Every structure is written in structure tokens, then in C-alpha cells.
Amino acid sequence: MTTALEPSASTVPPDEGRSWWLREALALPEFAGDDAPALQGDATADVVILGGGYTGLWTAYQLKRLDPGVDVVVLEQDICGGGPSGRNGGFVNSYWNDLAHLSHEFGDATALRLCRAGEDSVDAIGAFCAGHGVDAWFRTDGDLGVAASAVQVGAWADLVVAAERLGLADDFEVLSAEAMRALIDSPVFRGGILSRYGATVQPARLARGLRRVVMEMGVRVHERTPVTRFGTGSPAVAETPSGTVRAGAAVVALNAWASHWRRFRRAITVRGSYIVLTAAAPDRLQELGWTSGVSMSDYRAALHYVRTTPDGRIAFGVGGMQPNLARSIGPRFAHDEAALRVAIADLHRMFPTFADVPIEAGWGGPIDVSGAHLPFFGTLEGGSVHYGLGYTGNGVGPSHLGGRILAHRVIGRHDDVLDLPIVDSQPMRFPPEPIRSPGALIANTAIRHKDELEDRGEQPNPIVDFVAKLPRRLGYNLGP
Numbered sequence: 001m002t003t004a005l006e007p008s009a010s011t012v013p014p015d016e017g018r019s020w021w022l023r024e025a026l027a028l029p030e031f032a033g034d035d036a037p038a039l040q041g042d043a044t045a046d047v048v049i050l051g052g053g054y055t056g057l058w059t060a061y062q063l064k065r066l067d068p069g070v071d072v073v074v075l076e077q078d079i080c081g082g083g084p085s086g087r088n089g090g091f092v093n094s095y096w097n098d099l100a101h102l103s104h105e106f107g108d109a110t111a112l113r114l115c116r117a118g119e120d121s122v123d124a125i126g127a128f129c130a131g132h133g134v135d136a137w138f139r140t141d142g143d144l145g146v147a148a149s150a151v152q153v154g155a156w157a158d159l160v161v162a163a164e165r166l167g168l169a170d171d172f173e174v175l176s177a178e179a180m181r182a183l184i185d186s187p188v189f190r191g192g193i194l195s196r197y198g199a200t201v202q203p204a205r206l207a208r209g210l211r212r213v214v215m216e217m218g219v220r221v222h223e224r225t226p227v228t229r230f231g232t233g234s235p236a237v238a239e240t241p242s243g244t245v246r247a248g249a250a251v252v253a254l255n256a257w258a259s260h261w262r263r264f265r266r267a268i269t270v271r272g273s274y275i276v277l278t279a280a281a282p283d284r285l286q287e288l289g290w291t292s293g294v295s296m297s298d299y300r301a302a303l304h305y306v307r308t309t310p311d312g313r314i315a316f317g318v319g320g321m322q323p324n325l326a327r328s329i330g331p332r333f334a335h336d337e338a339a340l341r342v343a344i345a346d347l348h349r350m351f352p353t354f355a356d357v358p359i360e361a362g363w364g365g366p367i368d369v370s371g372a373h374l375p376f377f378g379t380l381e382g383g384s385v386h387y388g389l390g391y392t393g394n395g396v397g398p399s400h401l402g403g404r405i406l407a408h409r410v411i412g413r414h415d416d417v418l419d420l421p422i423v424d425s426q427p428m429r430f431p432p433e434p435i436r437s438p439g440a441l442i443a444n445t446a447i448r449h450k451d452e453l454e455d456r457g458e459q460p461n462p463i464v465d466f467v468a469k470l471p472r473r474l475g476y477n478l479g480p
């Protein structure tokens with residue numbers, strides 16, 4: 001039976017300041033966890049980590065695994081999982097979908113090393129959940145790339161060619177429109193590709209589970225502790241409103257918020273991504289044939305990413321949004337009425353039978369977009385401050401890899417992942433303000449307009465097409 005069908009289906013629910021995922025997790029004692037009080041007074045540590053999302057927590061976890069005696073402090077301005085790590089779609093991807101592009105950029109051997117390292121992290125997240133009793137709904141049912149309009153058909157061609165060349169053809173299955181619709185019956189689906197790689201999680205359960213485990217390992221976590229000033233010398237000094245941490249090494253794991261820091265301002269640009277969640281409607285999913293946990297995304301430049309929950313909801317995400325000039329990360333990144341309405345309309349276009357299923361929650365979060373569409377990890381001059389960011393909306397799996405990289409860097413121990421091209425590479429620089437935000441808004445508006453027209457089977461006019469393609473023409477791996 002479908003539950004709770006009400007006429008208010010298309011309204012945006014009031015913002016409760018937290019994603020549905022986080023509220024679901026915090027209602028359970030094992031994910032609410034012990035208190036992690038704000039820092040009071042001055043402290044010292046071997047390592048201070050700025051940011052209590054996946055990158056910060058995986059770094060703490062892997063530091064403790066490498067050296068149980070290392071004294072680690074995590075400072076989080078909100079609560080762990082309050083940021084994108086508790087707000088995301090829960091797609092746990094490696095880099096296999098980017099195989100063709102990576103091979104082109106770095107050559108086959110390096111591309112394969114990066115994809116395999118990403119895949120190791122997906123496996124390690126599953127093993128972490130199983131090994132530490134973290135029920136984060138981890139499942140590996142594969143990932144679908146779907147053509148949801150005529151222009152998207154065949155968008156997987158380069159991937160197929162690369163996979164065949166590298167002997168990986170069996171890992172990907174090209175699906176006709178009929179085969180695709182047999183898996184998930186949307187009237188707009190015109191074919192796609194099924195990858196055996198990829199998993200999904202309940203993202204906030206993963207973040208909160210990680211928090212519990214690192215605290216059990218002896219990591220001192222201080223929530224509601226914003227770092228207001230940061231000295232990158234030796235020792236590194238993190239100042240907060242009610243205390244200071246001095247540490248021999250520091251890790252900057254601030255994701256999009258790093259854009260507020262001069263050092264990283266031009267290394268990333270910030271976009272918004274927004275998700276709406278339906279009420280549980282398992283019978284409607286059954287009608288669509290969508291009974292496995294397979295996740296899917298389409299090939300728009302501002303992509304849709306869609307997955308289900310064990311109780312039969314659809315979580316429908318829209319990427320590549322920009323709330324106005326977005327010069328800093330304000331409240332509209334967490335809740336933007338206009339963006340959520342777009343997500344609802346797009347959900348109903350893709351799945352018309354969900355039109356009368358209520359929308360129970362909607363939220364968003366900031367995305368740290370890098371010019372190369374890849375994260376970057378490194379060490380500031382002086383050698384004691386390490387950083388990792390730029391996941392560009394694909395950080396759930398890769399942040400585990402990031403934690404592995406950063407922990408080895410801090411400890412000074414070699415690991416093969418330190419040789420990956422995402423380590424010590426110079427991130428592409430975005431233009432400075434005041435050009436950057438208006439420029440990004442204009443390009444982003446054109447990209448989204450082009451996507452919307454193409455969804456309706458219409459052609460963008462030459463000006464829209466030109467502007468939408470500008471970021472790519474300028475060398476950024478962004479847009480169509």
C-alpha cells in the first residue's frame with residue numbers, strides 16, 4: 001500500500017535546518033552518540049583537524065589505525081554530519097565512470113590506478129560499516145547512467161570504448177531503452193549503461209557512525225566549535241571563540257568553506273546541490289520495477305541523481321545550482337525554495353506516478369567544484385598543514401581515499417596513494433572576484449537553461465549554447 005497520499009504533494013516542506021538523513025540518524029541513540037562539547041580553553045594535540053565531515057573523520061580514523069598513540073583533535077563548527085557529509089545523495093562512487101576522461105588526461109595506467117584506489121575505498125567503507133557495527137544501509141547494487149532525453153543517448157560511448165580497450169567491458173552493460181525501462185520504468189528513459197561498481201549509503205548514518213568510532217578510538221571531537229583564525233606555522237594554531245588548539249600538524253578538511261579562505265579562494269567555486277525526498281511509496285516503486293538498490297543519474301550537465309531508500313522513498317537530487325551570486329556560503333545553500341521546486345518538477349517529469357506522493361523533505365548543501373572535476377590534496381609550505389578538497393559532488397567514496405592520503409602525509413609514511421595525480425597537483429584557478437561570481441552565474445544559468453530545453457526535446461539558441469559551453473572552452477571540466 002502507498003502511504004500518506006495527500007494533495008499537498010508538490011509543496012516544499014518547511015526547512016528544519018537538517019537533512020532528513022540526519023534527522024533519521026539522530027533519532028537513534030547509536031548515531032546521536034555521546035556529547036562532543038565545544039572546545040573550552042587552550043589545548044595541545046599532535047594533530048588538529050579542521051572540519052568534522054567525512055574527510056576530517058576518515059583522516060582521524062586512519063591516523064589512529066596507523067598510530068594508535070597519536071593525539072588527534074577534530075574541530076567542527078556545527079555537528080559532525082551537519083554539512084554535506086550528512087546531506088548528500090549517498091552515492092558511494094569510485095572514478096570508473098570517468099575512466100575515459102581520466103585515461104585521456106593521465107594515460108591508461110594512471111587512470112586505472114586512480115579508479116582502483118577509488119574502488120578500494122568503496123570496499124573499505126563497506127568493510128568499515130560491517131566491522132564496526134555501523135548500519136549505514138551500505139549496499140552494492142550497481143549504478144545506472146541513464147539517457148533521460150534524446151541528446152543524452154550514447155553519452156556513455158567513450159566509457160564503453162575505454163572499458164573495452166582496457167579489458168573491462170564485462171563491468172559495464174549498455175542497455176537499450178526497453179532494457180533500461182525494464183529496470184526502472186520512466187517514460188523519459190531512452191537507454192543507458194549499468195556499471196557493476198558503486199554503492200549507496202544513508203550518508204548521515206555513515207558520518208555519525210564514523211564519529212562514534214573515532215571517539216571510541218580516543219579522538220577528541222569538539223562540535224559547535226568554529227575555527228575563526230588559523231595560524232599555519234609550526235605549531236599550527238586553531239583559534240575558536242572559546243579556546244585554542246596548538247598542534248604539530250593540521251589537516252584542513254573544510255570542503256566548500258575553504259573558499260572563504262584566501263589560500264583556496266580561487267581553487268574552487270561553490271555550487272549548490274538540492275535533494276527532495278518523497279514519502280514511502282513502495283508499491284509505486286514496485287510498479288516502476290525499481291526494487292533493487294541500484295542508483296541512477298542522467299547525463300545533464302547539471303545532473304539529476306536519484307536513489308531509493310529501504311522503506312520505498314525516492315531521493316531525487318539536482319546538481320549544478322547556484323543561488324544568485326553565492327559569494328559566500330549562506331543559508332540558501334541549505335534550503336532554497338526555487339531550487340527545491342525545480343527538483344520536485346523534475347522528479348515528477350521523470351516519475352509521473354509519484355506526482356501525488358507527498359514530498360516529505362527537501363534540503364541542499366554546498367559543493368566544492370574544482371576546475372578539473374577532481375579533488376586535490378597537498379601540504380602547505382612549511383610542511384605542517386595538509387589539505388584536501390575539490391570533490392566536485394563526488395566525495396562520499398573519494399573522501400575515504402582522501403583520509404588515507406592525508407593520514408599517511410601527516411604520519412610521514414609512504415602509501416601508493418600518495419603517488420596518485422590528485423596529490424600535490426596544482427588545482428586550476430578560477431578567475432578572481434568581482435568577475436568570478438557574476439561570470440559563474442551567467443554560465444550556470446545558460447547550462448541549466450540548455451539542460452531544461454533539451455529535456456523538453458528543444459534546441460537551445462546559439463547564444464545559450466555558446467555561453468553554456470564557455471567554461472569547457474576555457475579549459476574547465478565543467479558544463480556541456
Ligand SMILES: Cc1cc2nc3c(=O)[nH]c(=O)nc-3n(C[C@H](O)[C@H](O)[C@H](O)COP(=O)(O)OP(=O)(O)OC[C@H]3O[C@@H](n4cnc5c(N)ncnc54)[C@H](O)[C@@H]3O)c2cc1C
Nearest residue numbers: 051053054055077083085088089090091227255365395396
Ligand atoms: C546535496 C548534496 C548531494 C551530494 N550527493 C553526493 C553523492 O550522492 N555522492 C557523492 O559522492 N558526493 C555527494 N555530495 C558531495 C559530498 O557530500 C561531499 O563531497 C563530501 O561530503 C565531502 O566531505 P568533506 O568532509 O570534505 O566535507 P563536509 O562534509 O562539508 O565537511 C566539512 C565540515 O567543515 C565544517 N566547517 C566549515 N567551516 C568550518 C570552520 N571554520 N571551523 C570548523 N568547522 C568548519 C563544516 O561544518 C563541515 O561539517 C553531495 C553534496 C551535496 C551538498
